[in-house]
Amino acid sequence: MDKLNTSNLSRQRRKIILTLMAVAGSCMLFSAVYLLAFSSDSIWLFLLALRRTIILTPNAVIVTIIVSIIGVICIYKASYYRRVLRKTNLELSRLQGRLVELDLSVYLDNCTGLANRFKFLEILDTRMAEGKGKTALCILDLDDLKNINDTLGHNVGDQVIAIIAQRIKLSLEYSLQPSRYKTDVFRIGGDEFAILIMGISDENDIAPILNQLLKNIRRKIELSGERISVGVSIGVSISPEHGTCSDSLLKKADMAMYKVKDSGKHGVAFFKPEYMRELEYRVNLEQELNQAIINGEFEIYYQPVIDISTEKELGFEALIRWNHPVRGLVPPDDFIPVAEQTGLIVPMGQWIIKQVCSDLSILQVTNPDYFVAINIAPQQLADYGFVQNVRAILACYSLTPAQVHFEITETTLMNAGTDNLRVLRELNNLGIKLWIDDFGTGYSSFSYLHKFHFYGIKLDRSFIEGIVDSERSQNIVKGICAMGEALQLELLGEGIEHPEQAEFLLKQGCSKVQGYWYAKPMSLPTLNMWLASRNENAQVETIERPSA
DSSP: HHHHHHHHHHHHHHHHHHHHHHHHHHHHHHHHHHHHHHHHHHHHHHHHHHHHHHSOOOOHHHHHHHHHHHHHHHHHHHHHHHHHHHHHHHHHHHHHHHHHHHHHHHHHHHHSSSBBBBHHHHHHHHHHHHSEEEEEEEEEEEEEEHHHHHHHOOHHHHHHHHHHHHHHHHHHHHHHTTOOOOOEEEEEEEEEEEEEEEEEEEEEHHHHHHHHHHHHHSSSSSETTTOOOEEEEEEEEETTTTSSSHHHHHHHOOOHHHHHTTTTTEEEEOOHHHHHHHHHHHHHHHHHHHHHHHHTTEEEEEEEETTTTTTTEEEEEEEEEEEEEEEEEHHHHHHHHHHHHHHHHHHHHHHHHHHHHHHHHHTTTTOOTOEEEEOOOHHHOOOHHHEEEEEEHHHHOOGGGGGEEEEHHHHHHHHHOOHHHHHHHEEEEEEEEEEEEESSSSSOOHTTTTOOOOOEEEOOOOHHTTTTTTTHHHHHHHHHHHHHHHHEEEEEEHHHHHOHHHHHHHHHOOEEETTTTTTEEEEEEHHHHHHHHHHHHHHHHHHHHHOO
């Protein structure tokens, strides 16, 4: 449009200049004629002859000449304006093309070619406003795409997303009864897709379609010499029974999708009313957790780690408990997942480390060789100031790093990004002893055993429970113990509830255990009494033991 205005302005300028030139020429001609008239009689004779010709010429001829001149001028002007109009239309066509391109870029995802989140929300609002029939909203979230980006690069990750998008489209096109339903597919986030399925009668109509979609997405993808398998968690809400507005339908589909995530990923879940009650409970719990941190309602319990051969306590595992003013003692399984999801685990974890180091400085008055093991959440490893805080707390209580052990679960290792691994290396360099907790329940620990200098591995209680009666459990435990011994790793069995379990572990070279058979988790005052009682019993045994 700016170019068009500039060209019109230049034409107006040229027209003014030409007019001025014509006026100047007329003046010059008049002056020349006037001067010649005074210098020669022939000019006067010419003018008199011209006057006589005009007088003698019929009026019709004069009118014809004038009309012809006006017609020529009009034809010229019409041709001129036609050229201007053609150029204007051309500019408008170009502008319209640009507008179409801009419209596509606003509503189209470049990576997959699908409509994006803006278009999705627009269409969803339209469907809800129309209120015709039942519409299913499916939210799809790819599982663990971050691992692909971290290991193979974001370019490969983008290619995987594009392939998954194509599989979603093809799977819906060639589903069991494709002609019955109208479907729209969108990419609404980095690893999130949405599907709208119109014309269904109930969830049973689309369950087979979504199950087939799970199988198609799960198929191996070959990229960069790697065979990649990607899972997807699908949450479904249906209008109008689950809501008649976009926000309500989206919220409930997300709830169902996260239910799949919590249940092990790669599956389909349809929204149920109890999901809303669970969410309300979690929201209330989050608010209460915030208040609990402020009010100091948490307490550390300690479970002793025992040497089987000597039955001496070597150290303790720190376990957090919540003394709720109304509910009483809340177990960690009820509030730790909420704390991790909301990020409250970071300030809570810092308090735990500080409180444990304070208690350990007191316990070491009795035995300076005691250590305390603390469970570390992945969110804490993502905190840039974590290592510095640990170093400051150790210095505050005059503790050496070797007296504090950190336990990292296999799940944490599996989901560890570059920054998390950097923090683990810094902890290693600081001298903190790292344990792999719940060893054997994941699938990534073996790859990390050669990357970091772990101090030891804790055998998961699920293997310990069956070692008395199950030969399969016995073989698994034997294999883990043999591997730990070969790698010079300390072994610790958790969940010991029978003496036979401890005896079996001792035969396999695992001499450190903890469990209810020896002692339950205790508060610090109870632990001090327990230690005092054991010391008294040991002294009595020494006195009563007959001399040689």
